[in-house]
Amino acid sequence: MVRPSxxxxxxxxxxxxxxxxxxxxxxxxxxxxxxxxxxCADGTITxxxxxxxxxxxxxxxxxxxxxxxxxxxxxxxxxVVVDLLTLTxxxxxxILHWDIxxxxx
Numbered sequence: 001m002v003r004p005s006x007x008x009x010x011x012x013x014x015x016x017x018x019x020x021x022x023x024x025x026x027x028x029x030x031x032x033x034x035x036x037x038x039x040c041a042d043g044t045i046t047x048x049x050x051x052x053x054x055x056x057x058x059x060x061x062x063x064x065x066x067x068x069x070x071x072x073x074x075x076x077x078x079x080v081v082v083d084l085l086t087l088t089x090x091x092x093x094x095i096l097h098w099d100i101x102x103x104x105x
Contacts, residue, residue, distance in 0.1 A: 005060075005063070006020070006047060006060075006062075006063050007019060007059070007060055008020075008021045008028065008029075008058065008060075009022055010022075010024070010027075010028050021069065025075075025084070027082070029054040029057050029059050030052075031080055031083070032080060033049065034049055034050060034052075035048065036077065036078065037077075038077055038078070040069060041070070042073075046064040046065055047062070048061060
């Protein structure tokens with residue numbers, strides 16, 4: 001159960017619990033600012049960023065609704081530009097190999 005005051009860490013070695021959520025995206029604390037919205041588990045959990053500290057890879061949030069968060073759930077950062085590769089090298093090879101004319105995201 002995610003509690004109203006939750007912390008997100010980018011150190012995936014830390015096991016998550018009701019007060020701490022672990023995420024693999026190392027630049028999360030750098031990309032998020034106060035008042036940003038994070039949706040977890042297909043939007044069943046809404047987190048509002050209170051403060052983020054990139055130096056320790058931690059984001060403090062207020063959970064707008066409480067529910068159980070399982071492992072390996074998706075995360076959406078609303079109106080946040082993230083530094084992630086959208087196409088892997090394998091994706092590029094497949095696109096060229098299969099002669100895919102257009103890619104829509």
